[in-house]
Amino acid sequence: MYKILANTIFLGKDVHFLPDCHSTNDIALQMVRKSQAKEGTIVICGHQTSGKGQRGNVWVSEAGKNLTMSLVLKPDFLDISEQFFLNMSIAIGIRSFLDDYIPNAKVKWPNDIVVPGFGKIGGVLIENILTGSSWEYSVVGIGINVNQISFSNPKATSLAKISQNNFDLNELFRLIITRIEQSYLKLKKGKIHEIRREYLSHLYLLNQKAAFQSDGNEFLGEIQGVDDSGKLQIADETRGLREFDLKEVVFLE
Template sequence: MYKILANTLFLGKDVYYLPDCHSTNQLAMEMLKDKKVAEGSVVITDHQTKGKGQRGNTWESQEGKNLTFSIILMPRFLEAMDQFQLNMVVSISILEALDGISTGLKVKWPNDIIHEVDGKIAGILIENIISQNKIESAIIGIGLNVNQRYFRIDTATSLSNLSGFDFDKHVLFEKLIQKLEFYYLELKKGNKKIIKEQYLNKLYRYQKLADFEDQVQFKGKILGIKDDGRLIIEKETGLQNYYAFKEVKFL
């Protein structure tokens, strides 16, 4: 069971735990529409049977081994065009919560937390409800591979695989929620520059020449992120391109 968090202002004050469910994001969305939850509520499960990733992808998670949960936020202070700010907040919060566990952890644009060599350890799925060009509410879905040792795909790994020992999921959960609340409140204060600097500091392949593919393979360097979340890549030719999600592939 997951207890209500004592060391936060509003995140994690209502924690809805289910031994298993189809999708924490979907359940959180249903609860939000039924007006059964307040901002900061968390839906968490030990076994997600139909976990969702971006664009219909699925999320593999062994029962009882990982953290799979969704947080309900109401960031009405954010314009719809600034919704990538939430992505940056969640990404840096996860990385700071995992600080000291393993070197080489990065955020891979736009929504994955990876180890530079061993693969993906966490995914983020944010689903926003927009009203009058503001973000009325947001469901923040997080899947973090904690103690799972074996995966069907070789591009996934876990904290346990990286470190060689198992972790207390409850301790990690509390630390992650605390970090997320801190950076969410920083965003609410308008400290976007600090958040973006932190994000770029942890961005995979930032300012490094690497191989990519859009319609053709090319070498390029990530220069930054546009305010709308598009990735800025400078090709070897000197041409700068702006890419939305799925428009460029990391090779």
Template sequence: MYKILANTIFLGKDVHFLPECHSTNDIALNLVRQKQAAEGSVVICNHQTKGKGQRGNFWQSQAGQNLTFSLVLRPDFMDISEQFYLNMAISNSIRRLLQEYVPRLEVKWPNDLIVPGFGKIGGILIENTFSGKEWEYAVVGIGLNINQLSYDSPYAASIRSITGSHFELEELFRLLITQLEQGYIQLKKGKWKEIKSEYLMHLYRIQNWAKYSANGEQFSGKIVGISAQGKLEVELGNGEIAIFGLKEILFL
């Protein structure tokens, strides 16, 4: 049972624990619509059966082996056009903690956590609600492979499969929430340059040539940065800088 956290300012003061659910993001979004979730509320599930990922994918998770939870935030101090900074702040916060256990941890744009040579150990999906041009709430879904040892996908891994160590989920959850709150406060304080710099420093394939696919064609490119809107900036073989949105490029 996950309890209300005592070592945070606002995050984790309202914890909704479910033994099983289809998607913590869906539950959190419903609580937001029903005005039953304040900023800082957390929905956590022991067994998520249909966790959502990017590009309409599902997040596979065995019962009691991983961390699958959603945070309710209210980043109304930001403009809608600046929302990728929330993405970067969340990614940085998770990586900061988990790199203590898996030092080679990197962020694969836009928000996957991977260990090169092993595979993907986590993902983030942020779903927003707006009122006109104003940002009301952001529901931040986080799925982390902690103790699971077998996967249908050859590209998935867990901290345990990499390190050989078993982890206490509740303790790791407490540490993560504390780190996530610190990252969000950094965002509120306007430390955006620092947030982006840290994100780029640990970005998978940054400044390295690799293979990609876009518009049905394969090409070599080098990631050189992230635009203000969170799009991927890739240098092509002819020196041109191409800009790609979420569903416009595939990593090969």
């Protein structure tokens, strides 16, 4: 179904399409460990039955309606301490792609893609393969809700639900991979300050008062930014600036 891409430099020159699979990330990781994948390899699935999301959640996707895939990258030009810049790069590539179809898509820290007023439209899960201080590979799992209309999660949405249009998945696959590659190459050229600036300019709830929860305690605060290691910086109304790692803070919405 999905063919090798002609309009990219390295991403999508090796495409593996599976009608059904449990998790594209798991399959891509297995391929990397067996030396069956290289940088640019893409595993894409028509129906993913056990897709993985952030915080151990499951990504539920209706068969044949959405884009669920994993990209194999080798970002060894980054220091291990700079892992979150890869997250930023992928997220802004996806968000840029969505700009052509729907307005005002935002990146919800760390890697959800949301449309305010509608809900979550996509997500990213990056699993890194590290050997000591060396970065071997990264497997970038991406899920984008495209033509699915009904969701068990009321906070989920899709391109079709927002725009009232139906989309060609093959065409969207080609376009989203092009945007991701452009963003990744910008990172590879060392333009991390540009990547950070773009990420922050589209960060959900940046400088807006909102409710959060940490260690079972609710608080009001404003997101101020993200540090180099990927920690979310929130100005707590009562405790001042605080930093949170993954799973340490929950958005209350």
